[in-house]
Structures are given as C-alpha cells and as structure tokens.
Amino acid sequence: MNILDEIIAQKYKEVAERKDLYPVKLLEKSLYYETPCVSLERYLLRPDKSGIIAEIKRKSPSKGDINPYVSVERTSIGYMQAGASALSILTDTNYFGGKNEDLTTARKFNYCPILRKDFMVDEYQIVEAKSIGADAILLIAAALEPARLKELAAFARTLGLEVLLEVHSLEELQQSMNDEVTVVGVNNRNLKTFKTDVGLSFELAKHIPAGVTKISESGLSQPQTLVDLQEAGYNGFLIGESFMTNSRPERAAAAFVKELRALQGKKETVA
Numbered sequence: 001m002n003i004l005d006e007i008i009a010q011k012y013k014e015v016a017e018r019k020d021l022y023p024v025k026l027l028e029k030s031l032y033y034e035t036p037c038v039s040l041e042r043y044l045l046r047p048d049k050s051g052i053i054a055e056i057k058r059k060s061p062s063k064g065d066i067n068p069y070v071s072v073e074r075t076s077i078g079y080m081q082a083g084a085s086a087l088s089i090l091t092d093t094n095y096f097g098g099k100n101e102d103l104t105t106a107r108k109f110n111y112c113p114i115l116r117k118d119f120m121v122d123e124y125q126i127v128e129a130k131s132i133g134a135d136a137i138l139l140i141a142a143a144l145e146p147a148r149l150k151e152l153a154a155f156a157r158t159l160g161l162e163v164l165l166e167v168h169s170l171e172e173l174q175q176s177m178n179d180e181v182t183v184v185g186v187n188n189r190n191l192k193t194f195k196t197d198v199g200l201s202f203e204l205a206k207h208i209p210a211g212v213t214k215i216s217e218s219g220l221s222q223p224q225t226l227v228d229l230q231e232a233g234y235n236g237f238l239i240g241e242s243f244m245t246n247s248r249p250e251r252a253a254a255a256f257v258k259e260l261r262a263l264q265g266k267k268e269t270v271a
C-alpha cells in the first residue's frame with residue numbers, strides 16, 4: 001500500500017467517526033454556513049496580487065516535522081500582508097499535523113480565499129469544510145473515481161465552494177476533468193513516491209482546457225520559476241515548504257514576493 005492509499009483508508013475511518021460525533025445537522029448551524037465564499041479564481045486573477053496560495057503545513061509524510069508550533073494567526077496574516085492571493089490550510093491531523101481549528105483561526109483574521117487542504121472522500125467533509133469557514137476544497141484525481149469526483153464537485157458547488165482538481169498526469173487530467181471544475185492544479189509532487197518535478201507543470205499546461213484557471217503545486221522555491229510558469233499560462237502557485245521551513249514563514253513569503261515583483265518589473269522593462 002502506498003502512502004496515498006494509506007491516507008485515504010484512514011480518511012474513510014475518520015469520516016465515519018466524525019459523522020457520529022458532529023452530525024451534519026450540527027455543522028449546518030455554523031455561522032460560516034451563512035457566509036458567502038470568497039472566490040479563489042477571482043483572487044488569483046487580481047493583478048495586484050502575486051498569484052501565490054501560501055500554505056500552512058506543520059509536517060508532512062515526506063519531510064516529517066516542518067514547523068510544528070507555527071502560529072496560524074501570525075502566519076496567515078503575514079502571508080496576506082506579503083502579497084499572497086489566498087491561503088491553503090492543511091486540516092489533516094495524522095499525516096500533516098493540521099486541524100479544523102487552524103482553518104477557522106485563519107478565517108477569523110483574514111478576508112481572502114481559503115482552501116481546505118485535506119483528502120476528501122465524502123460529502124460530509126464538504127459540509128464540514130463550509131462549516132469551518134473554507135472557500136474552496138481540493139479533490140485529488142489519484143484518490144477518487146472520475147464519476148465520484150464529479151459528484152463531490154457538484155455537491156461542493158451547491159454550497160458555494162469552489163473546487164480545485166488536483167492532477168499528476170495527463171491521463172488523470174483527461175479522465176477527471178469535468179464541467180463542475182473551473183480550477184485545475186498540477187501537483188509537481190507524486191503523492192505515491194514524493195518525487196517533485198516542476199517540469200510536469202510545463203508539460204501539462206497546454207493540455208488544460210482554455211478558460212480553466214491553472215495552478216502549479218509543490219516544489220516551488222524560486223521566484224524565477226513562477227515567472228516561467230506564468231508565461232506558460234499558470235495563474236496560481238501553491239507554496240508550502242519553502243516558506244514553512246523558515247521559523248517565521250511570513251517573512252520568507254515577503255522576501256519571495258519582493259524578489260518575484262523585481263523579476264516581473266525587469267521583464268516588463270525589457271518588453
């Protein structure tokens with residue numbers, strides 16, 4: 001069993017337990033259930049923002065502890081002040097050290113799109129995402145049958161949540177793309193082997209249908225790579241580790257965005 005299969009098997013168990021503890025009826029009473037979502041797509045296309053979706057990730061199966069005691073409040077505010085377009089909050093506890101309260105904390109302090117980063121296998125988790133204050137959810141092609149993925153995407157949209165479809169190959173893209181999905185993320189990291197290769201984003205760019213918002217995910221550590229990806233048609237860049245390995249991730253993000261803007265400025269002068 002590879003790590004993705006292991007995580008997914010664990011998720012089914014977790015969802016069954018949570019359904020008993022916190023029934024849907026209870027989740028629907030959340031204050032956030034009534035709040036309209038902030039559009040990830042719209043923020044990624046805003047010219048005053050960097051396109052970066054800055055992630056809060058305490059640990060990961062590939063790296064172990066990254067920043068276990070990070071302050072979600074300080075980091076999320078700092079990320080947005082640094083010029084991020086959106087936040088990505090890992091809520092999986094067992095493998096990534098996150099929790100639902102992390103997302104709600106980020107929600108309390110920021111008006112911006114927030115992606116709930118987790119392994120979604122059931123409608124219950126989508127209701128939960130809405131109830132904790134998320135604006136968008138992730139659906140991983142490698143973890144779901146295409147027909148099931150489409151069902152979950154359609155359900156998310158009934159709650160006003162946007163869906164980020166994550167793919168790691170041309171085959172996954174072709175099989176799992178559907179009309180409920182308006183944002184596609186190419187994960188440069190293979191979730192089965194943890195190998196990261198940004199080349200995959202460049203390869204798949206031309207295969208993502210026109211009009212779909214494109215995000216490159218994982219292994220991004222150089223501002224120049226973002227400039228190149230932008231040229232290849234990407235609107236968004238999901239960055240975790242290269243910020244989170246710093247004891248003050250928001251400072252790493254600010255330095256990164258500053259360098260990115262300098263490179264973009266240089267490009268405009270040349271053009």
Ligand SMILES: O=P(O)(O)OC[C@@H](O)[C@@H](O)c1c[nH]c2ccccc12
Nearest residue numbers: 187217218219220238239240241242
């Ligand atoms: O930390 P990185 O290499 O910058 O990657 C961030 C993000 O893309 C990665 O955490 C991620 C992408 N898809 C996922 C699915 C589940 C958990 C985590 C992820």
